Amino acid sequence: MRSRDLTDEANEAAALPWREPGLRPKGEDARPSLYRSALLDVFTLSHPAMPYLIGVPFAAICAWRAWAHGVGAGWGALLFVLGWAAWSLVEYLMHRFLFHARVESETLRIATLLAHGHHHVWPQDPRRIAATPVQLVSIALLFQGLFRLALGPDAWWAAMAGATVGYVAYELVHWVAHHGRPTTRVMRALHAHHMKHHHLAPGSRWGIGTPLWDWLFRSDR
Ligand SMILES: [Zn+2]
Ligand SMILES: [Zn+2]
Numbered sequence: 001m002r003s004r005d006l007t008d009e010a011n012e013a014a015a016l017p018w019r020e021p022g023l024r025p026k027g028e029d030a031r032p033s034l035y036r037s038a039l040l041d042v043f044t045l046s047h048p049a050m051p052y053l054i055g056v057p058f059a060a061i062c063a064w065r066a067w068a069h070g071v072g073a074g075w076g077a078l079l080f081v082l083g084w085a086a087w088s089l090v091e092y093l094m095h096r097f098l099f100h101a102r103v104e105s106e107t108l109r110i111a112t113l114l115a116h117g118h119h120h121v122w123p124q125d126p127r128r129i130a131a132t133p134v135q136l137v138s139i140a141l142l143f144q145g146l147f148r149l150a151l152g153p154d155a156w157w158a159a160m161a162g163a164t165v166g167y168v169a170y171e172l173v174h175w176v177a178h179h180g181r182p183t184t185r186v187m188r189a190l191h192a193h194h195m196k197h198h199h200l201a202p203g204s205r206w207g208i209g210t211p212l213w214d215w216l217f218r219s220d221r
Contacts, residue, residue: 040110044118046130051171054136055164062161069154076158079151083162084169087143091170092213096206123178123198130171139167170209177208193220 066076099116103109115135119128131139143163147156176182177194190211197205204221207214214220 040114043114043132043134045127046132048126048130048175050133050136051130051168055168055171059161059164059168062157062164066155066157066161069157071155071158075155079155079158080162080165083143083147083159083164084166085162086146086159087163087166088170088207088210089213090139090143091167091209092207092217095208096219100203100206120198126179129174129178131167166209174208 063076063080066079071079095116099112101108101112103112119125122128143160144156147159147163150156151159173187173190174194176187177191180187182188182191190208193205193211193214194208197208201221204219205211205214206219211220
């Protein structure tokens, strides 16, 4: 990736919203291409239905594989909850330390824009909200590796089912925060939490699926 692939304006606009609170790019509801290079732009896009079309059947397959490998109901339920918790912690850490990393290198800066910056420039664009296919495959492989290493060839399936359901729930909360009408108290609280990340204090409130880690790490202020 070469920096001249980027338009200067898009590059600037993408860098500003969360680094300089209060500065908003113009025309954020429009859907311009972020990059002059159509190839780079493709890597920022995803279909909003993809998390559910892939995540729900995949979670069901993982749960079935856990059962087929002899993982009992109690142990399986515990691993499911632990997998969900692991996902939400990784979601928090990635958002805080990777997606919003303050980097000097132009290549790394472009990487953060490709990974997440574009969503802050055009937060209402439905094509820039769900994880992209590259992100989805990378994170799935990471979890598969970690869970298999920690839990062995049978039990890891139950943890993977929990992490996948946690991921789908996160995508749902994020979608409702930007495009839905939160009706329950919990969803309204999650919506407010994420809107503050976008518009009030971009250097805080990194959790989207849950504010738990923000409370624990005191990043909710
Ligand atoms: Zn963000
Ligand atoms: Zn958002």
